[in-house]
Structures are given as structure tokens and as C-alpha cells.
Amino acid sequence: MGGFQLSLLAVVLSILSAVGDQEASPHVDGAPPSKIAVVGAGIGGSATAHFLRQHFGPEVQVDVFEKGEVGGRLATVTVNHNDYESGGSIIHSLNLHMQEFVKQLGLKHRRNVAGKTAVFNGEEVILEETDWYLLDLFRLWWRYGISFIRLQMWVEEIMEKFMRIYKYQAHGYAFSSVEELLDSLGGSGFINMTRRPLSDSLLELGVSQRFIDEVIAPVMRVNYGQNVSIPAFVGAVSLAGAQNNLWAVEGGNKLVCSGLLRMANANLLKARVNSISPVQSGEALQYQLNFTTAAGTGSELYDIVVLATPLQDSLGSGLEFHDFTPPFDHLPGSYHSTVATIVHGYLNTSFFGFADPRLFPFASVLTTDTPALFFNSVASACPVNISAGFRRRQPQEAGVYKVFSAQPLDKSELKTLFRSYYSVQVTEWQAYPHYGSSPGLPPVELHPNLYYLNGIEWAGSAMEMSSVAAKNIALLAYHRWNKQTDMVDQRDLMHRIKTEL
Numbered sequence: 248m249g250g251f252q253l254s255l256l257a258v259v260l261s262i263l264s265a266v267g268d269q270e271a272s273p274h275v276d277g278a279p280p281s282k283i284a285v286v287g288a289g290i291g292g293s294a295t296a297h298f299l300r301q302h303f304g305p306e307v308q309v310d311v312f313e314k315g316e317v318g319g320r321l322a323t324v325t326v327n328h329n330d331y332e333s334g335g336s337i338i339h340s341l342n343l344h345m346q347e348f349v350k351q352l353g354l355k356h357r358r359n360v361a362g363k364t365a366v367f368n369g370e371e372v373i374l375e376e377t378d379w380y381l382l383d384l385f386r387l388w389w390r391y392g393i394s395f396i397r398l399q400m401w402v403e404e405i406m407e408k409f410m411r412i413y414k415y416q417a418h419g420y421a422f423s424s425v426e427e428l429l430d431s432l433g434g435s436g437f438i439n440m441t442r443r444p445l446s447d448s449l450l451e452l453g454v455s456q457r458f459i460d461e462v463i464a465p466v467m468r469v470n471y472g473q474n475v476s477i478p479a480f481v482g483a484v485s486l487a488g489a490q491n492n493l494w495a496v497e498g499g500n501k502l503v504c505s506g507l508l509r510m511a512n513a514n515l516l517k518a519r520v521n522s523i524s525p526v527q528s529g530e531a532l533q534y535q536l537n538f539t540t541a542a543g544t545g546s547e548l549y550d551i552v553v554l555a556t557p558l559q560d561s562l563g564s565g566l567e568f569h570d571f572t573p574p575f576d577h578l579p580g581s582y583h584s585t586v587a588t589i590v591h592g593y594l595n596t597s598f599f600g601f602a603d604p605r606l607f608p609f610a611s612v613l614t615t616d617t618p619a620l621f622f623n624s625v626a627s628a629c630p631v632n633i634s635a636g637f638r639r640r641q642p643q644e645a646g647v648y649k650v651f652s653a654q655p656l657d658k659s660e661l662k663t664l665f666r667s668y669y670s671v672q673v674t675e676w677q678a679y680p681h682y683g684s685s686p687g688l689p690p691v692e693l694h695p696n697l698y699y700l701n702g703i704e705w706a707g708s709a710m711e712m713s714s715v716a717a718k719n720i721a722l723l724a725y726h727r728w729n730k731q732t733d734m735v736d737q738r739d740l741m742h743r744i745k746t747e748l
């Protein structure tokens with residue numbers, strides 16, 4: 248499997264760079280677009296600006312509106328002179344768009360610092376990693392039978408199918424909805440996986456209930472703050488994010504966003520977009536964006552607009568839709584609150600059953616779905632810059648820890664987890680969809696030449712998912728503008744691509 252993945256990666260990367268050189272062709276009715284707006288400068292909006300530039304060429308003006316910080320949910324906090332990721336932190340080695348961005352921007356992978364993981368059930372550590380791979384394997388087999396092999400095969404099969412997207416996108420194909428995109432990769436099976444609970448899929452696969460409770464649930468809690476009833480597709484994304492081959496960007500993941508905006512030669516406007524309305528003049532449909540900057544209010548007209556921020560009411564984007572027929576409003580569903588608390592202090596290892604901190608061997612502790620537990624995970628955090636001499640602090644030393652929880656930790660909860668501390672920094676995120684709170688997958692095309700990126704998060708929320716959606720929207724916008732219907736929602740793409748080569 249590893250060999251196959253590596254060769255696939257090489258082929259896909261070479262095709263990706265070939266497509267990057269693609270020239271923009273003119274609008275079949277005449278002019279190319281002159282102005283495009285992107286709302287949001289997280290990884291989704293920044294990657295959209297980058298791909299729009301690739302496809303529409305150097306002439307078009309690309310304006311990116313950002314009301315907060317570039318990076319959005321990719322952000323850092325500073326503790327004791329070092330920066331730590333407080334939002335999206337890990338990237339899978341087969342996330343090819345993220346890999347390609349880092350390569351093109353001349354950024355580096357952050358050095359990986361090994362550390363062992365344990366699972367805690369509120370009373371005791373029930374599962375622990377050791378120094379011995381074979382012993383870990385034997386213990387897994389002893390406790391869960393072949394559940395973990397079944398799971399591994401399931402995740403790999405899904406990833407292999409998902410990776411078809413890179414080929415399709417490299418050949419310029421786009422999809423008008425998240426459903427069409429998923430269907431092209433994994434047929435109705437993938438779409439069903441966005442509707443069916445993870446636990447049902449795993450039980451059907453023959454994974455034991457004990458394995459689900461003690462391994463799968465802790466992984467869902469640390470990655471999505473939710474339980475095993477989240478849909479199977481996002482469950483698989485989460486499990487892929489629990490493998491060994493993970494990385495992060497040296498200096499902070501948000502550097503990818505600022506780098507992409509620079510590379511795209513996009514105009515970054517530090518402004519909150521308040522409203523959007525269609526403006527028809529003759530044949531031409533444009534969109535008026537009204538916005539507020541530090542200097543006051545303004546408005547501009549655009550030929551194409553991409554909304555790269557969640558449109559659920561609770562997210563507070565403040566964006567209103569005016570004069571749409573039929574009227575268009577916010578999307579249903581809510582986002583899940585996850586609190587990232589970064590603590591500089593001494594971990595209370597007694598809470599986990601280790602009275603002597605010197606005997607506590609774990610870098611991270613995940614938790615089972617136990618009602619009494621007030622946190623999802625606690626882990627020794629590595630800074631975004633890792634020097635050659637860096638080593639993790641031992642539990643008997645003061646260190647920096649990241650705790651994920653659904654609610655902010657109160658004083659007594661902090662005292663339970665930490666013997667004492669120097670500083671506590673809290674970031675409350677509307678982190679990812681609260682899965683199950685929306686009836687279906689949101690649309691990509693809201694109106695002609697008006698696109699929505701974050702619907703993909705309802706299939707799975709991750710940096711790479713936003714990047715895949717960004718590439719899809721840039722291609723879709725390009726084909727729609729140039730009326731190239733044969734490049735959108737095409738069937739049997741694996742076969743077509745083989746015959747195209």
C-alpha cells in the first residue's frame with residue numbers, strides 16, 4: 248500500500264503542476280471577468296484566490312475580504328515566547344493540495360516529535376502505547392480481535408477513492424455540488440456515508456463495540472469534539488487524521504494562507520462584508536458587496552463572488568443577502584463549540600493514576616465518551632517552530648499543554664488537571680459543523696457566478712477539504728464563465744481520464 252501511495256503521489260504532483268501552467272481563455276461571449284471577490288481569508292478563501300488566479304490568468308482583479316485575521320481557524324497563541332497552534336493543527340501526508348502549497352511557497356514541514364498516547368475513561372488509563380510496536384499490535388489484537396485491521400483497511404479504501412479527486416481536478420473537471428463530487432469519487436456509497444452514523448458503518452464492518460467505545464470514540468472526541476454518531480464519512484476523515492504520517496507547517500499552518508494570497512497577487516481588504524445583492528445591467532449580472540473597514544463603509548461590484556466562510560446564523564459572519572429572488576437566507580444547522588485551552592504549568596498526573604509524575608510516559612491523553620469527563624483530550628503541545636535541540640518537557644517539569652473541551656474550563660477543573668500553572672489562554676471556536684444539525688449537504692452554487700465553499704465541511708471539515716473545495720470552485724467558476732458544460736458533473740471520470748492520457 249505504501250509503495251502504491253508514493254508512486255500515485257508522484258504522478259499526481261506532476262499533473263498538478265502541469266495544470267497550474269494552464270492559460271486563461273477568453274469568455275465565449277466576449278470579455279473575461281474583470282473583478283472577482285472572495286469573502287474570507289482562511290485556508291478555503293486563500294486557496295480559492297490562488298486557484299482563481301491560476302485559471303483566470305494575471306489580468307483579473309482578485310479582492311479577498313477578511314474581517315478578522317488571515318488564517319481564520321488556522322491560528323496561533325503565544326506562550327512563554329513560543330507560538331502554538333490553537334486551531335487546525337495536523338495535516339495528513341496524502342493531503343496533496345496542502346503538500347503542494349507548502350512546496351510552492353518554500354515552507355517546511357515541522358519536525359515531528361514522537362510521543363505516546365493513552366486513553367483514559369475517567370477512572371483509569373485503559374489503553375496505552377508502549378515503546379514496542381509489536382507489543383502494541385499484540386495488545387490490540389488481544390483486546391479487540393481483528394477490529395483494528397478491519398478498520399485500517401476500511402480507512403485506506405476510502406482514502407484511495409478520495410484521492411481520485413486530485414486526478415479529476417488535474418484534468419480540469421469540476422462539480423456543481425458536494426453530492427456530485429462525492430458521487431464521482433465513491434458513488435452512492437460515499438453519499439450514504441454522509442448520512443449514516445459512523446458506529447453503524449463500523450458495526451456492519453465487524454468492528455467490535457468495545458473497540459468503538461475505547462478507540463474510535465476517543466479519536467472522534469479529540470478531532471471533532473463529538474461522538475460516534477457523527478456521519479461515517481467525516482468519521483473516516485477523522486480516523487485518517489489519527490494515523491502516524493501526519494505533519495504541520497514549520498512556523499504555523501496559517502503561513503500557508505498569507506503565502507497563497509501573496510502568490511495569487513490578491514488584494515487583501517481588511518473589511519467585514521455586510522451584504523451582497525445581485526445587480527442586473529442589461530445582459531450582465533454582477534454582485535454588489537457592501538462592507539465596513541476601519542476607515543468606514545464602502546461598496547464594490549464584482550462579476551464572480553466566492554463565499555469562503557460558514558453561512559450558518561450562529562457563526563456570526565454578519566453577511567446578509569439582499570434582493571435575491573427567491574429570497575436567500577442563512578443555511579440551516581449549527582457549528583460545534585470546541586474550546587482550546589493552552590496551559591503553561593505542571594500536569595496533575597495523579598488524576599490519571601500516576602502519583603509520581605516521573606513515571607507518567609504519555610504525551611497525549613484521549614478520553615472515552617464518559618458523561619462525567621469535562622474535557623476531550625489533553626496533550627503536551629509542541630511550538631510551531633521546533634529547533635534542532637527541542638525536546639518535550641517531562642511531566643515533572645513545567646510544560647505547555649493543550650486541552651480540548653466543549654465548555655471553557657472553570658478554576659476547579661483546571662486545578663484537577665494541573666498541579667499549578669503560570670498561564671492559561673483560552674480560544675473558543677465555532678470549530679466544525681455540529682454533525683446531524685443540518686438536513687443535508689449545503690449547495691455550492693447559490694446563484695449564477697455566486698459560489699459557497701464551506702458546504703464541503705458537512706462531508707468533512709479539514710484544511711484539505713477546504714482546499715479541495717477551493718480548487719473545485721475555481722474550476723467551476725471558470726467553466727461556467729466560459730460555458731464549458733462538458734467539464735462539469737461528468738460521469739465515469741476514471742474511464743474518461745484513462746482514455747484522455
Ligand SMILES: Cc1cc2nc3c(=O)[nH]c(=O)nc-3n(C[C@H](O)[C@H](O)[C@H](O)COP(=O)(O)OP(=O)(O)OC[C@H]3O[C@@H](n4cnc5c(N)ncnc54)[C@H](O)[C@@H]3O)c2cc1C
Pocket residue numbers: 286287288289290291292312313314315316317318319320321333334335336337338518519520521555556557563564565566585587676677678679701708709710711713
Ligand atoms: C480547534 C480546531 C482544531 C482543528 N484541527 C484540525 C486539524 O488538526 N486538521 C485539519 O485539517 N483541520 C482541523 N480543523 C478544521 C480546520 O481548521 C478548518 O476546516 C479550516 O481551517 C476551515 O478553513 P476555511 O477557510 O474554510 O474557514 P475559516 O478558517 O473559518 O475562514 C473563514 C474566514 O472568513 C472570515 N469571515 C467571516 N465572515 C466574514 C465577513 N462577513 N466578511 C469578511 N470576512 C469574513 C473569518 O474571519 C475567517 O477568517 C480544526 C478546527 C478547529 C477549530
